[in-house]
């Protein structure tokens with residue numbers, strides 16, 4: 001087909017469609033909804049998976065995280081207050097792990113005790129976190145002022161602490177925190193550093209209880225392993241050596257092997273499962289797998305809705321062909337080739353589906369924005385999903401336009417001319 | 421003697437209806453010279469439409485040769501026949517057969533676009549032809565806004581757009597009143613005087629009277645032939 005006729009065909013096709021505005025827009029609706037839902041669903045999926053990945057990555061992709069876990073043993077429920085519940089990771093575990101893992105960059109033990117921190121008359125609930133200097137490497141602690149824990153702190157068990165900037169504001173207001181002492185129960189700690197809080201709303205009511213870092217050695221000396229807490233009128237005695245051990249590997253490749261080594265070490269020392277191993281890298285892999293399945297399912301739903309849209313277009317075009325049989329006969333008599341007739345109808349279908357595609361893409365950009373605005377779901381529109389949806393709609397126009405167009409072209413000119 | 425535009429050589433046409441074979445044309449020989457005005461008559465079922473379809477290259481004969489100008493079009497494929505129609509044939513139908521959604525000008529332009537004419541040239545040609553048939557003020561009208569006579573004049577303009585070898589008309593005045601019929605036939609006369617070759621199928625004596633030669637078909641054969649003085 002020559003370009004002059006092609007331009008003419010497009011013009012006539014558009015004109016024909018505009019003559020039947022209601023019908024054309026209803027026909028496009030299927031494609032519009034299809035395309036919009038593809039993009040919107042993918043944007044939601046992408047947002048969810050990014051959220052999930054972020055929270056996993058925050059744990060550190062080269063880390064292996066071991067947590068102590070309280071075992072509620074039904075058979076040993078003891079109503080007497082004197083009984084001490086003893087569980088969790090031990091310093092022996094730590095030494096064994098440190099001696100066995102390969103390519104472990106840092107091995108960081110952590111002990112956590114809920115306490116309230118007091119300066120003058122102000123008091124704030126905190127998590128007293130005993131650990132070592134490498135913690136800052138593993139958890140990306142950013143020091144704003146002063147210093148973090150040091151080797152010397154671990155050696156001497158100095159009574160110092162590092163607090164967050166938000167806690168500092170609440171506790172010290174306009175006082176200089178560095179060099180001042182804060183009280184946690186019976187213990188006094190000198191504030192030597194301020195780190196950047198991970199909390200977003202600085203200054204507002206605290207959502208999370210903030211961590212206060214102290215030397216693990218110091219906490220052990222002064223607090224010991226036993227914690228007595230009061231819950232619903234009775235005392236609860238808990239003995240834990242370590243709450244958490246983070247093993248940071250040099251490279252992601254070491255993660256799998258080391259997690260297996262750690263597993264076998266812990267199995268040996270713990271007859272009951274009073275610990276938990278979390279491997280963020282594995283979670284990440286699972287999350288990616290979940291996302292793949294999710295995308296596949298969404299893709300299939302989207303494909304079906306586009307298919308339905310395409311069938312809608314085909315249906316209308318078949319009706320159009322019947323309606324315009326006489327016109328086809330006239331055009332054939334006046335010199336139109338079969339291919340000219342095919343292209344004439346194909347052009348109309350493609351205009352419909354591309355038009356639907358364009359509007360659908362607009363909808364696909366707007367709808368996720370609305371979802372983000374009115375819910376706290378994050379949505380991410382990936383450019384490829386726009387191209388994909390648009391491309392598929394164009395493809396559908398051609399695929400579902402071909403049959404009606406071929407039918408139009410295969411009409412016998414003489415019969416078509418006689419058609420009422 | 422002027423050159424031969426149409427030469428039918430033993431043209432026959434059979435329609436297969438299941439087991440039955442209908443012989444619509446049974447070996448027709450016919451020569452039409454350039455500038456001739458020929459009328460084809462005959463009772464219903466005599467083969468007029470079949471013959472016109474073959475002459476208009478809408479249908480292939482079952483047997484025989486059909487020379488349109490210098491080429492035998494009898495065995496051409498669909499695509500080549502389309503090209504021949506586009507370049508050498510002008511059609512005029514009883515029911516006008518204008519395209520409803522197109523304007524007068526666009527209707528006249530239709531054949532031009534199927535032969536590659538640039539839009540500007542096509543527009544000029546369409547306006548020229550519309551002026552010739554006296555519709556220069558109706559270029560933007562839709563067929564539904566025109567009278568029967570006006571519609572047939574648009575159809576004539578459209579049939580002439582591609583400078584055809586022959587103008588084929590099937591009962592061109594069948595749907596018109598007698599006053600309009602005369603108008604249209606006068607236009608045929610004018611065209612013929614300017615050298616256009618016209619072949620018209622008709623039941624109607626006034627139409628046949630305008631022709632220089634009248635052939636009458638009967639059972640798929642030329643029954644008789646007469647020349648008007």
Ligand SMILES: Nc1ncnc2c1ncn2[C@@H]1O[C@H](COP(=O)(O)OP(=O)(O)O)[C@@H](O)[C@H]1O
Nearest residue numbers: 435437442444463464465466467468469470471
């Ligand atoms: N498409 C067709 N299929 C079968 N028979 C046909 C067809 N067209 C015409 N005929 C038959 O061929 C014969 C000639 O028909 P036609 O050419 O239409 O004659 P006319 O136009 O003079 O009435 C008739 O017997 C008619 O029934």
Ligand SMILES: [Mg+2]
Nearest residue numbers: 465468469470
């Ligand atoms: Mg007939």
